[in-house]
Amino acid sequence: MKITIRHPDHTANSGDWTKWRLTYEGGRTFVETYLEKFSSREDDEDFQARTRMTAVPAFAKAAVNDIKNAIFQRIADVIRKGGPESYQNAVEGLGTGVDRRGSSMNAYIGRVILPELLTMKRVGVFVDRERVNSPVTQGDSLAAPYIYIYRAEDILSWTYDENNKFKALFLRDINYKRNEFDLPESGTDETFRVLNLLEGRVVVTILDSNGNVTSTQKLELTEIPFAMFELTDSLLRDVADYQIALMNMSSSDIAYCLKANYPFYTEQRDPNRDGSHLKRSQVAAQALVDAVNKGGAATGGVDPLATAQAEESSTDDEIRAGAVHGRAYGKGFDRPGFISPSTEPLMASMEKQAQMKEEIRILVNLNLSSVKPKMASAESKGMDERGLEAGLSYIGLELEHGEKQIAKFWSQYEGATQVAHVAYPDRYDLKSDTEILAQAEKLEERMMASPSETYRREIAKQIASLMLSGKIPAQLLGTIHDEIEQAEILVTDVETVRMLMESAVLDSKGAALAFSIPENRVALAEKDHAARAARILAAQSKGEGSQGKNPGARGVSDLDSSTNSGSTERKEASDSTLDTEGSSKVRGKGK
Numbered sequence: 001m002k003i004t005i006r007h008p009d010h011t012a013n014s015g016d017w018t019k020w021r022l023t024y025e026g027g028r029t030f031v032e033t034y035l036e037k038f039s040s041r042e043d044d045e046d047f048q049a050r051t052r053m054t055a056v057p058a059f060a061k062a063a064v065n066d067i068k069n070a071i072f073q074r075i076a077d078v079i080r081k082g083g084p085e086s087y088q089n090a091v092e093g094l095g096t097g098v099d100r101r102g103s104s105m106n107a108y109i110g111r112v113i114l115p116e117l118l119t120m121k122r123v124g125v126f127v128d129r130e131r132v133n134s135p136v137t138q139g140d141s142l143a144a145p146y147i148y149i150y151r152a153e154d155i156l157s158w159t160y161d162e163n164n165k166f167k168a169l170f171l172r173d174i175n176y177k178r179n180e181f182d183l184p185e186s187g188t189d190e191t192f193r194v195l196n197l198l199e200g201r202v203v204v205t206i207l208d209s210n211g212n213v214t215s216t217q218k219l220e221l222t223e224i225p226f227a228m229f230e231l232t233d234s235l236l237r238d239v240a241d242y243q244i245a246l247m248n249m250s251s252s253d254i255a256y257c258l259k260a261n262y263p264f265y266t267e268q269r270d271p272n273r274d275g276s277h278l279k280r281s282q283v284a285a286q287a288l289v290d291a292v293n294k295g296g297a298a299t300g301g302v303d304p305l306a307t308a309q310a311e312e313s314s315t316d317d318e319i320r321a322g323a324v325h326g327r328a329y330g331k332g333f334d335r336p337g338f339i340s341p342s343t344e345p346l347m348a349s350m351e352k353q354a355q356m357k358e359e360i361r362i363l364v365n366l367n368l369s370s371v372k373p374k375m376a377s378a379e380s381k382g383m384d385e386r387g388l389e390a391g392l393s394y395i396g397l398e399l400e401h402g403e404k405q406i407a408k409f410w411s412q413y414e415g416a417t418q419v420a421h422v423a424y425p426d427r428y429d430l431k432s433d434t435e436i437l438a439q440a441e442k443l444e445e446r447m448m449a450s451p452s453e454t455y456r457r458e459i460a461k462q463i464a465s466l467m468l469s470g471k472i473p474a475q476l477l478g479t480i481h482d483e484i485e486q487a488e489i490l491v492t493d494v495e496t497v498r499m500l501m502e503s504a505v506l507d508s509k510g511a512a513l514a515f516s517i518p519e520n521r522v523a524l525a526e527k528d529h530a531a532r533a534a535r536i537l538a539a540q541s542k543g544e545g546s547q548g549k550n551p552g553a554r555g556v557s558d559l560d561s562s563t564n565s566g567s568t569e570r571k572e573a574s575d576s577t578l579d580t581e582g583s584s585k586v587r588g589k590g591k
Contacts, residue, residue, distance in 0.1 A: 003192060003211050005170055007157040016237070017120060017153055023240040024064060024119040026056040034244045035251060053258065054251040059357050060243045063364035064118050064235055071395055072110040074425045078400075080105070080407075083420025086144035087410045091420075100146045109399060112149055113229060117395070121234040124150035124171075125402065127225040127409035145413040147406060155228075161197070166224040169195040195224045221412050227405035229398055235367045239360055246356050253349050263338035267329065368392070392428035400424035427469050440466050448491070460484045 006014075022030040031054050037047050080091050089095055093104030103111070116123035129145045150171055157170040171193040176184035191214075192207040202219040219225075327336050368391040400422060407420040429436070440463050447459040461481050468477055 003207070003209075005157050007155075010156060013121075014153070016234070016240075019240045019244075020119050020234050020236045023236050023243050024061050024115070026058045026061060030056055031247065034247065036248055038252065050251055050255045053254055054247065055254075057243060057246045057250055057353075057357070059246070059360045060236060060239045060364065063239070063361045064115075067235065067364070067368055067392065067395075068110070068114045068118060070428055071114060071392060071399075074396070074428055075106045075110055077425045078106070078403075079421065079423040081421045082418050083407055084411055084414040084416045084418075086414060087407060087420055090144060090146070096143070096146065098147050100143075105403070108147070109403070113399070113402075116149065116151065117229050117231060117398070118235050120152040121232070122152040122155065122228070122230045124155050125227045125229065125406060126150060126171075127227070127406055127413065129413045145410050150226075156192075158228075165197075166195070166226055167197050169193075169224050169226055171195070171226075195226070197224060221409070223409065223412070225409040225412070227402045227409070229402040231395065231398060233367065233370070235364050238363045238367060242356055242360050242363065246353055246360070249349055249353055249356075253346060253353075256346060263340045265336065266339055267327070267336040268333040393426060396424045396426070396428060426474070429469075436466060448496075457484055457487075 018033075022033060031051060035051055035054055042050075080088070090098045091105035093102060093107065095102075097103040098105050098108050099112075113123055113125065125147050126149075127145055127147050129143070154172040154174070155169075156172055157168075158166060159168045161167040173191045173193060174188050175191065177187040177189055179185050190209045192209075192211075194205040194207065196203050196205075200222055202221045202224055204217045204219060205213055206215045206217075208214050329336055370391065403422045403424075404419075407422055411417075411419045443459055443463050443466070447456050447463075450456060461484050464480050464484065465477065468480070
C-alpha cells in the first residue's frame with residue numbers, strides 16, 4: 001500500500017519544487033527536462049543533436065549565490081555562547097563537528113542550509129543522537145548529538161500545538177541500497193518516520209515503503225527535535241521560467257550558428273536560351289514510355305508518373321563551386337554569387353537574451369525584497385519593530401530562529417539546563433566594498449556643502465553607518481555616533497585643515513582637535529617647531545647677515561615679516577629689468 005499522506009502546503013508547492021531545484025542545480029537533467037523542439041519539422045535525431053550541444057545559462061544560480069554569499073560573509077559575526085561543552089566544540093568544527101563529518105556550524109549553514117532555504121523556501125534540520133532507523137553501536141551511544149537535513153520534498157506532513165511547537169511530524173527517508181559488502185549501489189529504498197508527542201515524550205515510529213511498522217522508539221525528549229527553516233517564498237519562483245526560456249533561445253541560436261549559417265550559391269539562368277525545358281520534356285516522355293513498356297504498376301509496382309518526374313528532376317546540372325572552380329555566365333545576366341543568411345534574427349535574439357539575463361537578476365532581487373521569515377521568535381519580532389531594511393535581514397532572522405531551536409534540542413539530548421545563546425547580525429548588504437567606499441566619498445564631498453552644522457553631523461553619522469554597520473557591534477557604532485555629535489570640529493580633511501590654518505581661520509589646537517590629538521601634544525609640537533626654526537635661523541645668519549628688505553631668514557617662514565617674500569624673491573630674480581640694487585635698468589624717456 002502506497003503512503004499518500006501529504007500536508008496541503010506540500011501538495012500546493014510540490015509542482016514547483018522540481019523546477020526550482022533543477023533551475024539552481026542546472027546540469028544535463030535541466031536541459032533534458034525543459035528543452036523544447038523548435039517545431040514538428042525538427043525530427044528526433046536533430047533534436048537529440050541539439051540537446052547535446054545545449055548549455056545551461058545558470059544566471060539564476062549566480063543571482064541566488066550573490067545573496068547567499070552576502071549572508072554567508074556575515075556568518076562569522078554570529079554569536080554563540082553557553083550551552084553544553086559538546087555543542088560549543090561541535091559549532092567550532094572540533095571533533096566530528098555538527099554533522100559527524102567535521103563541519104562547523106558556519107560551514108553547515110553556508111554550504112547546506114542556505115542554498116536549500118533560498119531556492120526551495122523550506123528546509124528541515126533533525127537533531128539526533130542515535131539515528132533512530134540505524135543500528136546503535138557503543139560508540140554511537142556515547143557520541144554527541146549531531147544534525148542532518150530534510151529537503152522540502154521529504155517533509156511530508158506536520159501539525160503544531162497551541163505553543164507553535166510540533167505536535168506530529170511525518171518525514172521520508174531515502175537510503176541507498178547496499179550490497180553484501182555494505183557498499184551503496186544503484187537504487188534506493190524509502191522508509192518513513194512518524195514522530196508524535198505523547199504524554200510529554202517523543203515517540204518515533206518507522207514504516208517501510210508499504211506502510212508497515214518496523215520499529216517504535218521512545219525518546220527522552222519533551223519536544224520533537226526538528227527545526228524548520230522556512231521563508232514565505234522561493235527566490236526562484238518568478239525566475240525559473242525565465243531561465244528555461246533563455247536556455248531554449250540560446251539553444252536555437254547555437255544550432256543556427258552551427259548548422260544553418262551557411263552561404264548558398266545563386267545563378268541567374270534563362271531556360272528558353274539553353275533549351276533545358278525541352279530536354280526535360282523529352283526525358284520525361286521517354287521515361288514514361290519505358291515505364292509503360294516494362295509493365296508499369298501492374299508488373300513491378302512502379303508508378304510511371306513518379307518515375308518520369310524523378311527522371312526529369314535528375315537532369316538538372318550539378319554545379320561545382322568553390323575557390324578553385326570557375327563558372328561561366330551568360331551575357332546580360334548578373335554575376336553568380338553566394339548569399340549569406342541574414343544576421344538580423346540572430347542579433348535580435350542575442351539582444352533579447354541579454355535583456356533577460358539582466359531581468360533574472362532584477363527578479364531575484366525583487367523576490368528578496370518581499371521575502372519574510374515564516375517563523376519568528378519573540379526576539380525576532382522585537383527586531384522587526386525596530387525596522388528591518390532588507391530581505392537579507394529577514395533571512396538572517398529565520399536562520400537565527402532555526403539555530404536557536406537546534407541549540408535547545410542539543411541541550412535536551414545532553415540533559416543540560418543551560419541553552420546556548422545565538423545571535424545573528426541584524427543588517428546585511430549586497431554592495432561590494434568598492435561600491436560602499438565610492439558612496440561614502442560622495443557623501444563626504446556633500447558634507448561640507450551645507451552651512452548647517454546639524455546637516456554635517458548627520459551626514460558624518462551616515463558615512464560611519466555605511467562603512468561600519470554590520471561589521472562592528474551596534475553598541476560600538478552608537479558610541480561612534482555619540483562622538484560625532486559631541487565633536488567641536490567636523491573638518492577632518494588634511495588639506496582643508498592646512499588651508500584653514502594658513503588663512504588664519506583655524507589655530508593649531510583646533511587642528512589637533514579635528515584629528516583627536518591630545519592637547520598636551522600640541523604644546524610639545526609648538527616647542528619643537530620653535531626650536532627647529534631657531535636652528536635654521538642661526539645657521540643662515542652665519543652667512544650673509546640678516547639685513548635687507550626681508551630681515552627674516554629665507555626658509556624660516558614663521559619668522560618672515562612678509563607672507564609673500566618667497567614669491568617676491570623669485571619674481572625679482574627672474575626680472576632682467578632690475579639691476580643688482582633692485583633699481584630699474586630701463587632708461588627713461590629720451591629727450
